[in-house]
Amino acid sequence: MIENPFRPGFGRHPSLVIGRDALLESFDRFFAAGSGKQWATHLEAHRGTGKTVLLDAIQDRAAQAGWVIVQEDAGSASTGLIRRLTDRVLALRDDVRPRPKRRLTGAGVSVLGSGASIQLDADRPAASTLRGALDSLLDLEVNGLLLTIDEIHDASSSELKEVGNAAQHMLRNGRRFAIVLAGLPTGGDRGPTFLARCDHPAIGAIDDDDVRAGLAATAALGGITIDDRAMLQLVAACAGNPYMLQLVGYHAVERTRCRSVRLADAVAAVAEATGEIVDAITGRVVDELAPRERDFLIAMTRSGNPARMSDVRETLGVSSQYANVYRTRLIKQGLIRPAGHGLVEFGLPGIGELLA
Numbered sequence: 358m359i360e361n362p363f364r365p366g367f368g369r370h371p372s373l374v375i376g377r378d379a380l381l382e383s384f385d386r387f388f389a390a391g392s393g394k395q396w397a398t399h400l401e402a403h404r405g406t407g408k409t410v411l412l413d414a415i416q417d418r419a420a421q422a423g424w425v426i427v428q429e430d431a432g433s434a435s436t437g438l439i440r441r442l443t444d445r446v447l448a449l450r451d452d453v454r455p456r457p458k459r460r461l462t463g464a465g466v467s468v469l470g471s472g473a474s475i476q477l478d479a480d481r482p483a484a485s486t487l488r489g490a491l492d493s494l495l496d497l498e499v500n501g502l503l504l505t506i507d508e509i510h511d512a513s514s515s516e517l518k519e520v521g522n523a524a525q526h527m528l529r530n531g532r533r534f535a536i537v538l539a540g541l542p543t544g545g546d547r548g549p550t551f552l553a554r555c556d557h558p559a560i561g562a563i564d565d566d567d568v569r570a571g572l573a574a575t576a577a578l579g580g581i582t583i584d585d586r587a588m589l590q591l592v593a594a595c596a597g598n599p600y601m602l603q604l605v606g607y608h609a610v611e612r613t614r615c616r617s618v619r620l621a622d623a624v625a626a627v628a629e630a631t632g633e634i635v636d637a638i639t640g641r642v643v644d645e646l647a648p649r650e651r652d653f654l655i656a657m658t659r660s661g662n663p664a665r666m667s668d669v670r671e672t673l674g675v676s677s678q679y680a681n682v683y684r685t686r687l688i689k690q691g692l693i694r695p696a697g698h699g700l701v702e703f704g705l706p707g708i709g710e711l712l713a
Contacts, residue, residue, distance in 0.1 A: 359580075361611060362575050363606035375599065376571065380560070381414055381415065385422070388424055395535060396528060397528075397556060398537045398556045399540075399556070401541070401542055401689070401690070402691050403645070404642055405599065405638040405691070406561065406598070410599070412507055416428065425500075426504075428507075429505070429506050430511075431509050431540070432508045438516045442487055442490075443486065447485065450497065454497050486523075487523045488523040491526075495527070499533075502533065502534050505539075506537075507539045517551060520551070521552070522551075524536045541645065542645075542686075559689045562596065563595075563598075569588060572592070580616055583609070587620050591605045597704050600638060601706050612625055634705075635711070639706065639707040642708065650683060650687060653673065654687070657703070658712050663701060663702035666680060666681075684701060691704050
């Protein structure tokens, strides 16, 4: 039996993080220096682009640099996001420092029956706000604090405002602090000022060279090789999408019986993976598209894949500047990718067929 090194599926992390080296290296430099634009980062892209995987990789880099990490999801829960964040920070603070010792004082009525009372040397701040909790943890002179929030699109405007205010307070006071958020695009409206001011690195489609190297390196973890013709088939099907890479790799390895993926294995794997990604991701992405994004992608389907930007502009009846705004936005979201001078192609399998 071959242990499959590819790991598709939500909540599962790939054996290797592929095609994000430059971004992760920028965070290595940030955590070493404690300053830089990465202090407030918003990873914003559609489903299947590996936002959560990247968020976890950034946390790993922070931990290696000796930073402490507070992680939370903005999704619905029994308590609000701010309360959960505050409680996590205070709990971490109590783990970092020694437990306060009890001491006797002479004030008040005592359960000990001798007129003494019991008091803690260091109580939590009376105002247990997120800002106060962050300050109390950083007062312990930790090497740095990274706060990460996934699914940030589920947070309310008031929660985002409070998170932003607390984060900016840390920056103004020169704290070794960073906040990294991950979530779905917001249709061009980045919401509260804090989100708009965050650094928004491109985490779109992966280059074909990185896809090829990633497929080969991941397969090698299981002692498996991919022959040249099979590799061409798999790389083309991925279209730079990290989730599709895991899907086609997984199905190709499942089909091989000789520790070498052949063309027939790849063809069958692509067919199976394409059906799965359309059901799991592409259909949902199409439903979530902003109207102007949808119009741009529909115009692409009428030009072919790859599509000529001149055809897209003509179909939309817009200026080059207008079209390039949406070209840039869709590339950052991983839905399209450059395909040569004046050309773009889809970066998410099946999206062209769904919109045609």
